Amino acid sequence: MDRLIIDPEFRDKIPPLTEDEFTLLEENILSDGAVFSPLIVWDGTILDGHNRYEIIQKHPELTYAVQKLDFDNRYEAISWICKHQLGRRNLTPQQKKYLIGQRYEAEKQAHGGDRKSAGKSTDKICPLISSHQTRASIAQEAKVSEGFVQNAAGYAKGVDAAEEALPGIKQEILTGTIKPTETAVTAVAKADPEERPQLAAALRTSDTKTGSGRKKPSAETQYHTPKVSARKADMEKIAEISAEMERPKAPATEESLLHSIEAEVVSFTELCDHFFQEYPRLLSDACYKQEVIRIMQTMKQYISKIEGGYTE
Numbered sequence: 001m002d003r004l005i006i007d008p009e010f011r012d013k014i015p016p017l018t019e020d021e022f023t024l025l026e027e028n029i030l031s032d033g034a035v036f037s038p039l040i041v042w043d044g045t046i047l048d049g050h051n052r053y054e055i056i057q058k059h060p061e062l063t064y065a066v067q068k069l070d071f072d073n074r075y076e077a078i079s080w081i082c083k084h085q086l087g088r089r090n091l092t093p094q095q096k097k098y099l100i101g102q103r104y105e106a107e108k109q110a111h112g113g114d115r116k117s118a119g120k121s122t123d124k125i126c127p128l129i130s131s132h133q134t135r136a137s138i139a140q141e142a143k144v145s146e147g148f149v150q151n152a153a154g155y156a157k158g159v160d161a162a163e164e165a166l167p168g169i170k171q172e173i174l175t176g177t178i179k180p181t182e183t184a185v186t187a188v189a190k191a192d193p194e195e196r197p198q199l200a201a202a203l204r205t206s207d208t209k210t211g212s213g214r215k216k217p218s219a220e221t222q223y224h225t226p227k228v229s230a231r232k233a234d235m236e237k238i239a240e241i242s243a244e245m246e247r248p249k250a251p252a253t254e255e256s257l258l259h260s261i262e263a264e265v266v267s268f269t270e271l272c273d274h275f276f277q278e279y280p281r282l283l284s285d286a287c288y289k290q291e292v293i294r295i296m297q298t299m300k301q302y303i304s305k306i307e308g309g310y311t312e
Contacts, residue, residue: 002066004053005045009074013081013102015088015095015174017051026055035064040084042069042077048084075110079103086142094174097182100142101156104149107134147266151182158185162203165196169203178204 017025029035035056039049046053047069056062071077082103086096108131132146139146162185163170172178173185180203188199275282282288 002039004039004041004066006050006053007045010045010047010077010081011050012170013078013099014048014050014085015091016171022051025051026058029055029062030059033062035062038065038067040067040069042071045077047077047081073110075106078106079110082106083141092174092176094176094179096142097148097152098156098159098174100138100144100149101152101154104135104138104153105156107138145266145270147270150262150266151186154186154189155182157189158187161189161191161196162200165193166200169200173203180204 029052035052037049037052039053040047041049052064056064069077069080071080082099085091086099086103091099111134135146135149139149142149159170159173162173165188169178173180184199184203188196188203191199282292
């Protein structure tokens with residue numbers, strides 16, 4: 001039997017099987033007398049097949065195959081794992097978001113000049129362009145918006161930060177056992193390490209499910225209340241959490257500020273899309289449409305101001 005390496009970081013990218021699912025997989029493999037799906041490895045480390053490998057170790061008489069892949073670095077390997085897992089049909093929305101976020105971060109690292117190739121300079125590579133291209137490519141493959149990919153990266157960081165602070169909560173979040181808001185999850189990673197256990201524990205009480213003791217809004221209330229109220233509640237929640245945290249001690253960089261501006265623009269356009277879908281008269285009615293254009297002209301004028309040389 002091959003002695004393969006289990007990398008915890010690789011393994012933890014893969015949604016775990018429940019006890020019943022693992023038992024069923026073991027029973028099926030023993031019934032077949034062989035592991036038909038090959039173990040996928042890179043440099044002797046398992047990328048896909050951790051559960052099958054565990055069963056093989058328990059039953060060394062089983063026959064199996066190993067398929068080797070070649071990558072330049074571990075970030076490319078992580079990207080492959082996430083992309084491969086995203087092909088599964090039984091993912092929860094939380095698992096999908098987590099994997100997209102993890103893939104985006106891994107591909108940014110893989111393409112951002114981390115490779116040490118002799119004779120190949122990365123000085124002229126613009127990491128912002130690389131990030132945009134990476135985000136666009138993932139969004140197209142996953143059939144989501146670029147804003148979703150950007151937000152998924154923050155969500156994935158929040159899930160990992162919560163797990164580090166409160167082991168076991170990652171499984172609760174990704175399986176949908178608890179359903180905290182994306183904003184609350186993302187806030188965990190943004191907090192100082194000593195504050196993360198409290199914020200992680202709060203995720204269990206900020207469940208968005210309609211449970212017992214919560215009155216479901218009437219149809220009339222749902223009609224008159226814009227759906228963006230949930231977004232407003234999220235923003236108020238993050239503002240409340242942020243107010244309790246210390247200001248970052250390290251100064252912001254121009255690159256980090258550019259990412260922040262880009263994220264805000266993406267968020268704004270998605271919010272506008274939401275308004276236009278929920279209230280189509282904003283664009284179909286000539287008067288409303290004219291007002292929308294008038295309001296947005298402010299941004300056009302601001303861009304022109306920047307292009308002409310910004311001065312206060």
